[in-house]
Amino acid sequence: MGSTPRRGDTRQRIQDVALELFAEHGYEKTSLREIAEQLEVTKAALYYHFKTKEDIVLSLFQDLGRPMDELIAWGEQQPRTLETKQELLRRYSAAMDIGEPLMRFVQENQATVRELSIGQIFKNRMLAMSALIRDPEAPMVDQVRSVTALFCMHARMFALQTVEGDPEDKREAVLEVALDLLTQAHASSSTHG
């Protein structure tokens, strides 16, 4: 009584709660008991919907990771121009907003993720993005610039928490810096390379 016993959406609700707790306290420290309690179901109910604890994480990746996969697929069919890369960053920034809790989970549980079956999946995604944005022939400094452009967008999620300001402002500022870095990488490369 009180909360309406929602039907058919249990699987979804498990995913939501699990992701939240995994990101908050870490994968290992989050027990299935906790998840179940928060949902007011039994542990066994979780097992009706997911084969194992790890399976929950896997499903999160499959469901929430799609935007990123699509972005990579898109990128791979574009010409390797500066414009493409810029657009890539813009879309990455947007994708990170949607998949934010998942991203945070990965960021904060790297050691764990690496040992989970999704570890490889995630690593491959990173490799693919990296390959799209940098030019392996360019001087090291420029490769670093490109990778940093990508990587610094993650900074939003924790390094920038210390900085005051509107989240949307931050997002834009980060994107601007990233695009800058990318431009510099290109300018220099076309000169030196």
Next chain:
Amino acid sequence: MGSTPRRGDTRQRIQDVALELFAEHGYEKTSLREIAEQLEVTKAALYYHFKTKEDIVLSLFQDLGRPMDELIAWGEQQPRTLETKQELLRRYSAAMDIGEPLMRFVQENQATVRELSIGQIFKNRMLAMSALIRDPEAPMVDQVRSVTALFCMHARMFALQTVEGDPEDKREAVLEVALDLLTQAHASSSTHG
């Protein structure tokens, strides 16, 4: 027979093995049994040297985190000039080399670290570094540049693993990019702000 029974350095050896395993498999997934087994002592022996599991981590921070604390202390006594900040980045880069395993541990176990007693310690360090390098009055983009300058040095530890090249070259390239970002932040700030 066979292995020399080292004397008096057990405490040190525990720290070494623990840090390695914590960084490798994560804090939660590393059991005291594992640590003890790798050292060929009993679990109880660990308790002779450390009060709790968390205590091991704490000791690691106290012993390996000193360079960073000293860096902050140094920074706080310098004038807030561009030169100071540049030197800060240079020293940070060096400090990261020494405390690398510890840094990796923190990077890869953020969710866990946050819930450990060292969480606050570490967060304070980050805040202090952030305060030293950025100017809270500057436009957001420049603050982002400064923070990114600091933050991107961590990229070395995993984002840049996908890039081929000599580690020392990478270190220098990263530092160069970081210094660049810092300079841009300043140039722009003095103009706009």
Next chain:
Amino acid sequence: MGSTPRRGDTRQRIQDVALELFAEHGYEKTSLREIAEQLEVTKAALYYHFKTKEDIVLSLFQDLGRPMDELIAWGEQQPRTLETKQELLRRYSAAMDIGEPLMRFVQENQATVRELSIGQIFKNRMLAMSALIRDPEAPMVDQVRSVTALFCMHARMFALQTVEGDPEDKREAVLEVALDLLTQAHASSSTHG
């Protein structure tokens, strides 16, 4: 599509699969999930046909154990002669062929069967057969011979697996040995007793 959806024989199919799995992996280690999966139905479907897991076993005994019950009933109405006992062995040998999987199940899950409701049923059957074949007044050696005559037929099912040869040959050989034992028991008894 593909597999014909058999109608009306589900109960039978459950029994078949269950007996096979019970005999193969043991009663306790065989879960209703496994049975259901192998039949491509849900666990709940099993409960439409049987009240409990134990009920499946019970039904197996009722359906497959009839030959043995009939044999006992027949034996009890015959005169207690050597010829009767010989015929008993012959029919037992035949009955064991039909009820083989059930017999194997019992053989291999004695500890379990004893604690199931069929335990008593089965024990009674054994007692009845034993009572039919041996003479409680005869010397111990002869009683042992008689019981062994009965008991050794079970040997076929596992002790004789190590012996090469045609199954039918084995069956006959075993029967011959059993009949021999019986004859010896009688010869000696009529002399000594």
Next chain:
Amino acid sequence: MGSTPRRGDTRQRIQDVALELFAEHGYEKTSLREIAEQLEVTKAALYYHFKTKEDIVLSLFQDLGRPMDELIAWGEQQPRTLETKQELLRRYSAAMDIGEPLMRFVQENQATVRELSIGQIFKNRMLAMSALIRDPEAPMVDQVRSVTALFCMHARMFALQTVEGDPEDKREAVLEVALDLLTQAHASSSTHG
């Protein structure tokens, strides 16, 4: 109070209780909780002495199965004469007395044992004994006789429970029947073969 807290013999006591319960209720139905409760220790204490539940069974085999292994070793170094085989049966009968609870456990948990790591060990023992006692060149009936001679000794443990009489008398009677069977196997073989 009441029971003296015995020291150092915990491992042994675990084995004793475990074997008793395994034989009584079956391996699967016996939980570690039960064993622990009967010993008035915690489940975790069992894990200090044995790595897994299966490990307890394994240790029982290693400790209690030795007589049987020694018997096989002895048999393999004797000439393949009738006398040897007779002695084999006599010693087998004696060995079965010592290892009786273990034997009962195996008898009554065949399905389980087969899936445990000891399954193979035990099967090999059976094969070895079988190989020692029968002559693969002899006619099938005689091979059956030999195998039955061996096998019928197990009858004592359950088939003969229905027969009244002193256990020692039974033991002797069974042995006599077994030796008889063996002699018959030989007599016939040397004539026919």
Next chain:
DNA sequence: AATGAATGAGTCTTCATTCAT
């Protein structure tokens, strides 16, 4: 300086069973 033995709390997981549909 360290061990052997043990504990209590908790983990993930599986199972037989139920019931509304």
Next chain:
DNA sequence: TATGAATGAAGACTCATTCAT
């Protein structure tokens, strides 16, 4: 004639921790 969703009880096992020696 079944299924989808769920439960309560229990299972094996692991862990950090303690303490007498």
